[in-house]
Amino acid sequence: MIGNDAVASLQALVRTYNKPLIEVHDAPLESAKLVPGQLVQAHVLAQLPNGRFQVSIQNQLLDLNLPRNTQPGDELELQVVESKGKLVLTFASDRATPAAPPATLPEEAPSVQLSASAKLVSSLLDPHADSQPALLANRQVQPSLLEGEAARLDTRDLSRQLHQSVEKSGVFYESHQKEWLAGQRSLTALRQEPQASMTQQLPNGGGDNPAPVSSVLNQTHALGAxxxxxxxxxxxxxxxxxxxxxxxxxxxxxPQQPMEWLIRDERQGGGGGEDEGRSWSSRLTLNLPQLGPLQVNVRLDAQGVRLRFLTDREETASQIESAQSRLQEQFGAAGLNLTEARVAAHDR
Structure with a gap:
């Protein structure tokens, strides 16, 4: 599994990659009868004892410093460039350098020793797993109902319970331990997470300080299956x-209303700090009794909140559009800036 930071670094490297220049030994630009920008076909004849290659270009034999994986018989498309009056070539922009031959392993491969932590992480990562988000499944919240209007949910209570369901899931346990050490989180709150309760089952696990997960994993034999x-x-x-x-x-x-809630950190790069460029996105997927299938995409950044509703019913789209002014008021009352709200029906 390659982390997002590693992928970003590789992409940056590819974007800044420059094609290598191919030096032509003892060949002034004028005598070669070639002009800068000209595309030429090069036929590799032989590899010379000094590691360079003898190449035929327009019936001229030239001595080039081609990549080591070049083989006699290769046909290359090159482009003429100039460097201080001398003939210099480079690979044409729409062609790649010659393919490298399959790598062969030495008869005795060097021994590689992994640390205990690396072995632990390797055993936990599934190399065959597809790229899917971490899943918190089979969760349930029980929001209260407001009096005076039948079956109307207390949305503030629902929001609080959803927040707690994610916060106390254990996914952010180490981050919460750091907050506890800094005095920003109570020990009582930390002990409500799954890892903390599991440490109570371990030998000497009843102390005041929550054990790190690494020590718990190393003692899984002491836990029940x-x-x-x-x-x-x-x-x-x-x-x-x-x-x-x-x-x-x-x-x-x-009760009886399932929902999928995807939360994504849209932060770019590897920085861990809170900055103005950081943004979050959420996607809510429900099938409501009256509105039918509905997907709500939410984006939160420094400018405010953007919403996009997707439905396959025209009447549902019309209902949502007609309630946008009320939605704007509710966001304002909550101290949020709703910068955009769009509605789209799949069959439009």
């Missing part, structure tokens, strides 16, 4: 969330 498996699955979720920067919550937001 169910808790040991649950802990490994939880750490796998943490590793996946760290790599993919996204989390998928699945459960019931009220």
């Amino acid at each position: 169910q808790d040991g498996t649950a802990l490994q699955q939880l750490v796998q979720q943490q590793l996946r969330a760290l790599d993919e920067r996204q989390l998928l919550w699945q459960g019931q937001v009220w």
